[in-house]
Amino acid sequence: FRYDEHSNAGKYINRQDEIGTMLKAVTTMQQNVQDNLIEKLEHIAQGNLDDEIIMVGDHDQVGPALQDTQEAIKTLITDTNMLVSAAVEGRLDERADETKYDGDYQKVIAGVNATLDAVVEPIKEASVVLEAMAQGNLDQDMQGNYRGEHAVIKISVNKTFESIKMLVSDTNYLVAAAVAGELDTRADTTKHRGEYARIISGVNA
Template sequence: MLNNLKVGTKLALGFALTILALIIVAALGLSRISSIAGEVNVMVNDRFPKVVWANDIIDNVNVVARAIRNTLLVKSEDETKREMDRIIDARKIISDRLEKLEKSIVSEDGKAKLKVIKEARSVYVGYQDKFLELLKAGKKDEALSLMLGDLRKSQAAYLTSINDLIAFQTSLMEKAGKEAGELADSTKTLLVTMSVLAVVLSVLFAFLITRSLTRPINEVSGAAKKMASGDFNFKLESNAKDEVGEVVRAVASVQHAVQAMTADANLLAQAAVEGKLATRADASKHQGDFQKIVVGVNNTLDAVIGPLNVAANYVDRISKGDIPAKITDSYNGDFNLIKNNLNTCIDAVNKLVADANTLSKAAVEGRLAT
């Protein structure tokens, strides 16, 4: 697949995958951290306040208990009134905390435990009121008996119900803490795993991209070195559609063009050795400057063979007694020397023939001294 992509696209895809992996790791990390924060938030803002409010109730129940006890111990009305005010203030605090608990508790188990608390409180407050009435009526002995009996029992039941709620909320806190810890551990494991996976994928993709570039480049480099040393006997091909593939195919085209030109050169050389001087290379099989080279070689052969054919024809005619006219075509260099020599030969033969004719005619005429 990578071979069908441009180099720029490959690099962009590699960077995109790396960035995507980082985004995924970051997103997972943020998601898990958000979950942990949610668990911590539940502990801090939900579970813990409920425990605090329940403990406030216990503290104020104890305040009420001490105030009730003190009402039996104090002597003056002012001291009794002060203890009564403490009971009233404590009841207000307890009512406030119960109201907060009622608004914040949403689980069925929690609501059930809160209901038990309210019922126990109702019984306890009932005995408190009865105690205070006896106290106001001056029946301290009966009040003391009530305090040590039903009032104390109802207080114990009340405190037990509150402690049950505290234990319940504490267990929820511990559960939330455990879940947060487990979530933190799993988050750490997940992030490490995803990070390692992202690194492995990035390295793997980088390796594939690098190999898709360096391997054909190395092949082209090796081919170029061979061509520089005159060795065109190698195989170079690529189906890749990127820029590197285009370079490989271009170098292969150069190889094939040079091989074709070499084949034609060998053809002409072999023909020359065999004396087939009329043999020519097919210039149409070549392109550009390679075609110009082949055309130039053909023209060179024509320039060589033309004068040689003329010389051969003249020698043949002379050998047969057919003395041709002197060569008037223009030639250059050594070919012009051959032309001049042939013309000199023609002149010499013509003179020889003329002299022979003169001697023959003189002999016929009896002029033997000629």
């Protein structure tokens, strides 16, 4: 139905009876759909979430539904921006509340939270291992099952761990040999690289 003053409906819309009332209600609803639904949905699709949703009467169902949609998307964007800012600022434990959402919106936020978990886990474990090494604890390496660049982090940290552990082990070995009077004992410098090899070479000498 589309109101046209030249149509049959147009001839009856100003009637002061039930037919006129019904036609006016239908016309109002149609105009509401045109102004408050189609146009607003186009704006939402374009990323414009600032439109005011106008309610048409107490029985308007389109307006509230559209308003809920607009608010849900706004909240989704706000939480996504919050998570991005938190990650950039190093607040890696920050997460959005998934329970605020329903359906696919909840899946989006859950996915972002899960992505952050996957990114943060190897960083946290690497921090724990490196802090332990800094405290002289060489009994703990990275154990997590990681893939891609996260696996590279694990490999690099564990290589560092093994290099320091081997340096300490060979140094202790040479010291113990010297204390025991075994002055011909030497460590294998080929097991070490860089400054670590120089340290062992110096102790050997």
